[in-house]
Amino acid sequence: MIDSRTRGGGRITVDERAEASGDALAGVITDIGDLAVDAAVGDFDLATLLTQVPSPVTALNLDARRIRFHQQLAACLLELEVTMLGARAAALAYRQAERGLSEVFGGLLDAIGYATGRAIAISLPVLVPVALTVGTQIVVVTKILDVTGADDAIEKRFGIDLGTTKAKAKEALVAFVFENSDASGAVIEHVLPGIVVGFIGLPPVVLDTDADHAFWPHDSQSMTMWLLAGANRFGLLLPSDVEVWQADGLTPPHEAPPRDLEDLYVREADRHSGADSGQVRIEEIVGADGTTRYIVYIPATTDWSAKSGDSTTDMTTNVQGMAGNDTVMREMVRQAIADAGIGSNAEVMLVGYSQGGITAGSLAADPAFLADVNVTALMTVGAPISDFPVDSGVDVLSIEHEQDLVPDLDGNENPASDNWSTVTVDYDPEQLRRAPSLSDKSEAELDDMFASAGAAHSSAAYAASIGLLLRAGNPAFNRFTANHSGFFTGDLKDTRDYQGRRKHT
Incomplete structure (x- = not known):
C-alpha cells in the first residue's frame, strides 16, 4: 500500500485529544459533585433522622458509613480534578513544545544563515580573488581540453567523460535537493534570508518578524520579493x-462530470500538457436538484524563461505569484x-497543479475575488500555498509528494485546520510503476520518467x-469528495476554454 500521512481536515491531533479528555472529565466531576451535594442534603432529611431515635447503634453505624462515603467521594473528586488538570496541562505543554521547537529550530537556522552571511562579507577580499583565479583556470583548462581533443584522450585512458561527469554531478545535486525537500524548504525559509541579512550588515533582529511583506528579507516570500526587485532591474x-x-x-470537452479525484486531476493536467501557454477550462455542471456548479481548472508552468514572452504560464507568473503579487x-x-x-x-471549485495551485490558492485568499466568486472548494497538487491565508469558508485539499521540492518552496507546512487537509505521499517509483494510469507505458518509458531527479x-x-490512494480509500479523499459530491454528479452542461497572451508595452 502506498504510504501517506494527512494533516488537518478535522483530524484530531494529540493536543486536541488531551483537551477533549479534560473536558470530558470536567463533565464527570460536575455530575459527581452534584451527587455529593444531593447526598449531603439527604443526610439531614427529617424522616431519616427520626428513624435513628429507636435504633441508636444502627444510627451510629450508618453515620460512620456516611462519613466514609463522603471521604471517599471527596478523594475521588480530588483525583479526578488532578487528572483533568493533568490532561489540560499536557495539551498546553504539547502545543507550547511544538511551537517552541519550531521557533528554536527556525531561530537556529536564522543564526546559521546570519553567521554565514557575515563570514562571506568579511572574507570577500580573500574569496573574490581566489574564486576568480580558480574559476578562470577551470574555464581555460576545460576549453583547452575541448579544443585539443585531450578530453577524448582522458576518457580513453582513464574512462572519465568530463561532460557526462559534469551532467551527473548536476543531476545528483538536483536529486539531493528534491529528496531532502523539507530541509531544502527550511534553508529557503531561514538560512538564505539569514545569509542576505548578515551579508548586507543588517541587525539579526530583523529576521524575527511575522510581517508578510517587509523591505528586508526574513522568509521565503520576502526573499522572492528581493529576487523580483533585482530581476526587474535587468528587464x-x-x-x-x-x-x-x-x-x-x-x-x-468531456461528456460527464469528473468521476473522482483522479479524473479531476487528469483533466487539470491536460490544461498545460504539450502547450506553449496553458489554458483555463471551466466546466458547468447541473445537479439532479437543478443546482449549477462550476469547476475552474488552472494550468501549470509551460515556459521556464525568466524573460516575459507571450505565454501567461511562465516563470514570471510563478515568481510574481509566490511574492504575493x-x-x-x-x-x-x-x-x-x-x-x-x-x-x-x-458554487465554484478551483483546481490547480504547481503554478495552477499557486494561482488558485492566492485567489482563494483574495477577499475581492471571493466577494464576486463563491469558491467553496479548492484542490491543489504539488503547489506551495502555505503563505496564502485561504478563507476559512473554502474547503481545501492539498496533495504533495514528500520528495517534491516545489510544495516546500514556501518553507512552511500548510495549516492543519478543519477546512484544510494536506495529504503528503511518500514518492515511491517502484509502487507508482504499478499504478493503473501508467499501465500503457513500457518499461523503457517508465525508466525515463523516473530517472529524472525532479520526477517527484x-x-x-x-x-x-x-x-493508488483513491483505490486504497484515503479518508481525506473520501471526505473531500463527499463534501462536494455535486461537482462529481449530475450533467455536464457546458465546457469553455480560455487562452491568454501577455501584452507588452
Missing part, C-alpha cells in the same frame, strides 16, 4: 497586462469566470499517486 520577470479570449481546448494568470481566471457568466451565488514533481507521478 526580467516583469509584470504585464493580459489579453484573454475563448479558444478551442487543448483536449476535447497579482499575476496575468489571476487576471485570466477572473476574466474567464466573468465571460462564463458565473453568478456570485453559484511530474504530473504523471502525481496522477499515479492519486490513483
Whole structure:
C-alpha cells in the first residue's frame, strides 16, 4: 500500500485529544459533585433522622458509613480534578513544545544563515580573488581540453567523460535537493534570508518578524520579493497586462462530470500538457436538484524563461505569484469566470497543479475575488500555498509528494485546520510503476520518467499517486469528495476554454 500521512481536515491531533479528555472529565466531576451535594442534603432529611431515635447503634453505624462515603467521594473528586488538570496541562505543554521547537529550530537556522552571511562579507577580499583565479583556470583548462581533443584522450585512458561527469554531478545535486525537500524548504525559509541579512550588515533582529511583506528579507516570500526587485532591474520577470479570449481546448470537452479525484486531476493536467501557454477550462455542471456548479481548472508552468514572452504560464507568473503579487494568470481566471457568466451565488471549485495551485490558492485568499466568486472548494497538487491565508469558508485539499521540492518552496507546512487537509505521499517509483494510469507505458518509458531527479514533481507521478490512494480509500479523499459530491454528479452542461497572451508595452 502506498504510504501517506494527512494533516488537518478535522483530524484530531494529540493536543486536541488531551483537551477533549479534560473536558470530558470536567463533565464527570460536575455530575459527581452534584451527587455529593444531593447526598449531603439527604443526610439531614427529617424522616431519616427520626428513624435513628429507636435504633441508636444502627444510627451510629450508618453515620460512620456516611462519613466514609463522603471521604471517599471527596478523594475521588480530588483525583479526578488532578487528572483533568493533568490532561489540560499536557495539551498546553504539547502545543507550547511544538511551537517552541519550531521557533528554536527556525531561530537556529536564522543564526546559521546570519553567521554565514557575515563570514562571506568579511572574507570577500580573500574569496573574490581566489574564486576568480580558480574559476578562470577551470574555464581555460576545460576549453583547452575541448579544443585539443585531450578530453577524448582522458576518457580513453582513464574512462572519465568530463561532460557526462559534469551532467551527473548536476543531476545528483538536483536529486539531493528534491529528496531532502523539507530541509531544502527550511534553508529557503531561514538560512538564505539569514545569509542576505548578515551579508548586507543588517541587525539579526530583523529576521524575527511575522510581517508578510517587509523591505528586508526574513522568509521565503520576502526573499522572492528581493529576487523580483533585482530581476526587474535587468528587464526580467516583469509584470504585464493580459489579453484573454475563448479558444478551442487543448483536449476535447468531456461528456460527464469528473468521476473522482483522479479524473479531476487528469483533466487539470491536460490544461498545460504539450502547450506553449496553458489554458483555463471551466466546466458547468447541473445537479439532479437543478443546482449549477462550476469547476475552474488552472494550468501549470509551460515556459521556464525568466524573460516575459507571450505565454501567461511562465516563470514570471510563478515568481510574481509566490511574492504575493497579482499575476496575468489571476487576471485570466477572473476574466474567464466573468465571460462564463458565473453568478456570485453559484458554487465554484478551483483546481490547480504547481503554478495552477499557486494561482488558485492566492485567489482563494483574495477577499475581492471571493466577494464576486463563491469558491467553496479548492484542490491543489504539488503547489506551495502555505503563505496564502485561504478563507476559512473554502474547503481545501492539498496533495504533495514528500520528495517534491516545489510544495516546500514556501518553507512552511500548510495549516492543519478543519477546512484544510494536506495529504503528503511518500514518492515511491517502484509502487507508482504499478499504478493503473501508467499501465500503457513500457518499461523503457517508465525508466525515463523516473530517472529524472525532479520526477517527484511530474504530473504523471502525481496522477499515479492519486490513483493508488483513491483505490486504497484515503479518508481525506473520501471526505473531500463527499463534501462536494455535486461537482462529481449530475450533467455536464457546458465546457469553455480560455487562452491568454501577455501584452507588452
